[in-house]
Amino acid sequence: MDDSARVEKAARQVVEEHDPKKVPLREFLGACYDAGVAWVHFPEGLGGLGVSRGLQAVADEILQGAGGINPFAINPIGHGMAAPTVLEHGQGDLAAQLLRPLASTEHIWCQLFSEPGAGSDLAGLATSAVRDGDDWVVNGQKVWTSLAHRARYALLLARSDPDAFKHKGLTYFVMDMQAEGVETRPLRQMTGQAEFNEVYMSDVRIPDSHRLGAVGDGWRVAMTTLMNERSSIGGTSSVRGVGAIGDAVDLWAARPELRTPVLRDKLAALWTRAEAQRLTDQRARRSASTGSPGPEGSIAKVVSAELNQAVYEFCMEFLGPEATLYGDYTLRDIGRMEDYRGGIQQRFLRARANTIEGGTSEVLRNVIGERVLGLPGDLRADSGKPWKEIPRG
Ligand SMILES: Cc1cc2nc3c(=O)[nH]c(=O)nc-3n(C[C@H](O)[C@H](O)[C@H](O)COP(=O)(O)OP(=O)(O)OC[C@H]3O[C@@H](n4cnc5c(N)ncnc54)[C@H](O)[C@@H]3O)c2cc1C
Numbered sequence: 001m002d003d004s005a006r007v008e009k010a011a012r013q014v015v016e017e018h019d020p021k022k023v024p025l026r027e028f029l030g031a032c033y034d035a036g037v038a039w040v041h042f043p044e045g046l047g048g049l050g051v052s053r054g055l056q057a058v059a060d061e062i063l064q065g066a067g068g069i070n071p072f073a074i075n076p077i078g079h080g081m082a083a084p085t086v087l088e089h090g091q092g093d094l095a096a097q098l099l100r101p102l103a104s105t106e107h108i109w110c111q112l113f114s115e116p117g118a119g120s121d122l123a124g125l126a127t128s129a130v131r132d133g134d135d136w137v138v139n140g141q142k143v144w145t146s147l148a149h150r151a152r153y154a155l156l157l158a159r160s161d162p163d164a165f166k167h168k169g170l171t172y173f174v175m176d177m178q179a180e181g182v183e184t185r186p187l188r189q190m191t192g193q194a195e196f197n198e199v200y201m202s203d204v205r206i207p208d209s210h211r212l213g214a215v216g217d218g219w220r221v222a223m224t225t226l227m228n229e230r231s232s233i234g235g236t237s238s239v240r241g242v243g244a245i246g247d248a249v250d251l252w253a254a255r256p257e258l259r260t261p262v263l264r265d266k267l268a269a270l271w272t273r274a275e276a277q278r279l280t281d282q283r284a285r286r287s288a289s290t291g292s293p294g295p296e297g298s299i300a301k302v303v304s305a306e307l308n309q310a311v312y313e314f315c316m317e318f319l320g321p322e323a324t325l326y327g328d329y330t331l332r333d334i335g336r337m338e339d340y341r342g343g344i345q346q347r348f349l350r351a352r353a354n355t356i357e358g359g360t361s362e363v364l365r366n367v368i369g370e371r372v373l374g375l376p377g378d379l380r381a382d383s384g385k386p387w388k389e390i391p392r393g
Pocket residue numbers: 110111112113114115116118119120121143144145146147196353356357358359360361362363366378
């Protein structure tokens with residue numbers, strides 16, 4: 001049996017034995033893990049079948065076609081970023097311990113990277129990790145941490161050697177968000193929702209067995225996370241006309257009285273861009289091998305973020321004065337994930353974050369210029385200096 005047929009058989013068996021419309025979500029997603037269709041390119045026994053990453057589309061079509069929820073929608077950081085990072089860099093049986101509850105969404109994950117003084121310049125971060133016996137002791141503050149208030153585990157990047165150059169003195173950990181000394185405070189976005197948080201760490205102890213990669217090699221591990229983040233955020237549905245462009249078409253269909261020829265032209269142009277992106281993404285996914293995605297994932301991320309914004313701007317223009325009607329800015333949790341996208345005005349407001357989260361479009365254009373096109377590097381005034389000598393605001 002060829003690999004594609006194996007994937008198809010495994011996915012069909014899951015939906016026959018654990019009908020996603022009838023069984024609890026965690027049971028269905030746990031069964032996907034056990035059958036090797038959570039991430040088909042992962043090894044057998046760890047949620048995969050050891051086949052090409054491109055065959056995930058074969059599994060997803062069957063699983064989602066039967067009504068299964070895409071786990072990325074519930075546990076985006078866990079499913080899209082933590083799983084490949086733990087698999088590639090975890091010690092001993094860490095991946096075996098952590099991946100199944102991650103895949104079933106029993107454990108939600110978050111990403112403790114950004115700090116008040118380190119966003120685009122992530123390698124400048126200041127949260128410290130100091131070795132103490134078999135543990136590390138962590139102190140510092142993170143910010144913009146999506147889903148920290150729901151997370152059981154975090155991907156943490158911290159400074160273990162302030163005397164080293166900024167990219168060299170970092171070490172990467174999996175942190176238990178229920179550990180003593182972790183404090184999570186919600187931050188309200190302009191939608192009113194508190195999707196992300198500030199996270200304070202005061203003498204939090206992390207066992208050395210939860211370190212990913214070598215001491216001082218955290219930047220390389222972070223690259224695995226960031227490349228997977230960009231390609232998973234930038235990835236589109238394989239189904240035509242869903243997502244933002246589907247919202248615009250639905251709005252167009254629902255409100256014939258608001259249509260004009262000029263708006264029709266604009267919608268047609270956006271549809272064409274969305275199709276070009278979907279087909280490019282599909283082609284890239286099908287030709288992807290088993291390894292980690294490379295810097296070219298940044299292209300999909302830039303394109304999808306800017307397209308999303310353009311589509312929701314079109315929706316607001318289409319609605320005219322109605323676009324300004326938005327009822328509730330009070331601080332609230334994101335609610336059930338199914339409700340998370342809210343009404344069309346909320347989606348417009350949320351889309352403003354698309355060109356910031358997961359790396360800003362400006363910074364990703366630098367990544368594309370330097371690492372895909374081979375253009376000369378950005379000016380870096382602090383290169384070659386130990387981190388502790390770099391002036392900080
Ligand atoms: C909705 C949302 C969710 C997020 N979730 C998480 C999360 O879960 N975990 C996490 O760790 N972080 C998260 N972030 C943070 C995100 O990664 C950062 O906001 C982002 O990397 C930008 O960093 P900054 O906000 O510090 O902006 P800055 O780095 O201060 O950038 C400010 C401006 O300067 C520009 N700029 C900076 N450097 C350059 C350069 N070299 N060349 C050209 N222009 C430049 C930027 O493009 C931007 O316009 C989230 C952000 C958002 C909006």
